Each structure stands twice: as structure tokens, then as C-alpha cells.
Amino acid sequence: MLFRARPEKLELTLLKYLKSRMESSYDQALNYNNLAKGYEGELKSDIWLKGLTEEWLILHDLLFEYHGSNFQIDTLIIAYEKIYLLDVKYFEGDYSIKDDKWYNPAGALQKNPLHQLERCETLLQKLLLKLGHHYKIESYLIFNNPEFHLNTTSINPAIIFPTQLNRFLKKLNQRPVKLNKKYYQLAQQLVDHHQEESPYTRLPEYSYEKLQKGIICSKNCNTFFTDERMICKKCGCKEEVDAAVLRSVKEFTLLFPDKKITVDSIHDWCGGLKSKKAVRRILSKYFVLVGKARASHYVCRTQ
Numbered sequence: 196m197l198f199r200a201r202p203e204k205l206e207l208t209l210l211k212y213l214k215s216r217m218e219s220s221y222d223q224a225l226n227y228n229n230l231a232k233g234y235e236g237e238l239k240s241d242i243w244l245k246g247l248t249e250e251w252l253i254l255h256d257l258l259f260e261y262h263g264s265n266f267q268i269d270t271l272i273i274a275y276e277k278i279y280l281l282d283v284k285y286f287e288g289d290y291s292i293k294d295d296k297w298y299n300p301a302g303a304l305q306k307n308p309l310h311q312l313e314r315c316e317t318l319l320q321k322l323l324l325k326l327g328h329h330y331k332i333e334s335y336l337i338f339n340n341p342e343f344h345l346n347t348t349s350i351n352p353a354i355i356f357p358t359q360l361n362r363f364l365k366k367l368n369q370r371p372v373k374l375n376k377k378y379y380q381l382a383q384q385l386v387d388h389h390q391e392e393s394p395y396t397r398l399p400e401y402s403y404e405k406l407q408k409g410i411i412c413s414k415n416c417n418t419f420f421t422d423e424r425m426i427c428k429k430c431g432c433k434e435e436v437d438a439a440v441l442r443s444v445k446e447f448t449l450l451f452p453d454k455k456i457t458v459d460s461i462h463d464w465c466g467g468l469k470s471k472k473a474v475r476r477i478l479s480k481y482f483v484l485v486g487k488a489r490a491s492h493y494v495c496r497t498q
């Protein structure tokens with residue numbers, strides 16, 4: 196069973212917002228594409244793991260700290276007396292290994308994912324011992340993009356290729372022993388030790404003044420609405436006015452958590468596409484007005 200689902204990648208969401216509203220450098224665009232691809236691969240892997248027996252506990256996307264060293268775990272499966280550590284890579288194209296060094300399809304040297312996996316396993320083992328558990332860890336590097344190929348002369352059993360995924364899953368399913376309470380306790384302990392990392396420190400520099408204002412089409416066409424009926428001139432899609440403004444409010448609050456939601460701030464952020472009267476109507480409908488006179492602003496109803 197899924198014990199911890201993969202959370203939405205806030206860093207990716209924020210980068211997507213920024214991409215539409217400011218010029219990005221080549222490196223920034225590359226970073227965004229890599230992150231988006233990586234996330235796509237992780238989501239695909241999560242679907243694939245749905246074929247796993249309900250007996251195992253699956254935990255996604257954990258970040259731990261052990262004696263000053265941080266390590267990220269993509270997927271952890273807690274099985275009977277064993278823990279599977281999976282690192283999913285959605286690499287595409289022809290990669291190669293020469294003298295233990297990894298090269299991407301363009302021939303550029305890559306970080307060796309097996310070394311990263313070994314480091315992760317060592318640190319996880321130490322963390323488990325600290326928490327009082329002595330389970331054996333089996334680590335695998337999973338490639339789940341059918342367009343991936345690795346040119347190598349050596350066979351490494353820790354690497355699972357796209358064509359081996361189903362057999363790998365079958366192998367795991369062959370060990371169905373019901374987990375008892377102590378395994379659930381371990382899963383909860385691990386979730387409790389997960390560290391939340393702020394995505395803001397890794398974002399490119401941005402300021403309110405330099406971002407383009409307006410309401411962006413909700414489809415992936417990166418176009419600003421020019422029609423106040425919220426019809427996209429590029430893809431032709433139409434969105435409800437309230438939904439489009441609320442989406443923009445969400446963008447505004449995520450990009451600028453310190454700024455207050457007011458009729459003026461949202462009117463400006465939406466590029467004046469809707470009148471202040473319309474913005475006030477929407478904010479009053481979905482938010483609560485707090486504070487007095489000039490200090491008044493809107494907050495979520497749940498706050």
C-alpha cells in the first residue's frame with residue numbers, strides 16, 4: 196500500500212510560473228526541462244508500482260539528514276525483513292559507461308548514478324540502525340523510459356532496464372508475507388524524520404517589478420489572455436473567469452508569500468484584465484477580508 200504519496204514538486208511549479216513571466220537563460224531552461232523530465236519519470240514509476248502487492252509499504256520522495264549529510268530517497272519499499280531502495284531515472288537516448296564513468300547521449304560526463312545510490316544506501320543503513328532497525332537493504336537503479344539504452348560491457352544486477360520492469364515486479368510479489376505493526380511503525384518513523392526543504396533557495400533571482408503581469412492560459416501554451424472573457428487566442432480554450440483569477444492568486448501567493456492579497460495587488464498582477472470591481476467580487480466570494488482600512492487584505496477561509 197502507498198504509505199507516503201509523492202508530493203507536488205513546488206520547485207517545478209514555481210519555475211513553471213517564472214518561465215512564463217520572465218526571460219530565462221539557457222541553463223535555467225535546461226534545469227527546468229531536466230526537473231520536469233525527472234518528475235515525469237517518477238510519476239510513471241509510481242503508476243508502475245501499483246502492480247505491487249498491497250502487503251508492502253511504499254514511500255516516495257523522502258529527504259533525510261544523517262550527521263550533517265543530506266540524502267534524498269526516490270522510492271522506498273518496506274517488505275518483510277527487507278527494504279528496497281529504488282532510484283528511478285527517466286533518462287532518454289543512448290548513454291554509455293567507460294571505465295566506470297557515465298556519459299549522456301551528447302557525450303558529456305554524467306554523475307555516476309550508481310555511486311549516488313551506494314551513498315544513499317550507506318546513509319540509510321546508518322539511519323535505520325540509529326532508529327533501532329536491522330533490515331537488509333537492496334538497492335536498484337530503475338530506468339523506466341522505453342527510449343533509454345545503456346552501452347556497457349558489464350552487467351550490473353542493480354540496474355533494471357525498461358524491459359525488465361515487469362519481471363522485477365513479479366519477483367517482489369513472490370514474497371507476500373503480511374507485515375506486522377513494527378513495519379508500520381518504521382514507515383511512520385521515516386516519515387517523521389523527513390526534512391522539508393524550501394524550494395525558494397534554488398530558484399533564479401526574480402522580483403515582482405520584473406515579472407510580466409497578466410493571466411496565463413491554463414493549458415501549456417504559455418500565452419497571456421488578452422480577452423477578458425478568458426478565451427486564449429492561441430489554443431482557443433476558454434476558462435471560467437473566477438477560476439482564471441483564482442489560479443492567478445495562487446501563483447501570486449506562491450511566488451510572493453510575503454505580499455498581501457488585496458484588490459489592488461491582484462488587479463495589478465492580473466495585468467488589469469479584469470476591473471477592480473470584478474476582482475473585489477471574486478476575492479470577497481472566496482476569501483475573507485481581515486484588518487482595517489489601508490491594512491485590510493484577504494486571507495484564505497481556512498486560515
Ligand SMILES: [Zn+2]
Binds near residue numbers: 414431
Ligand atoms: Zn492557450
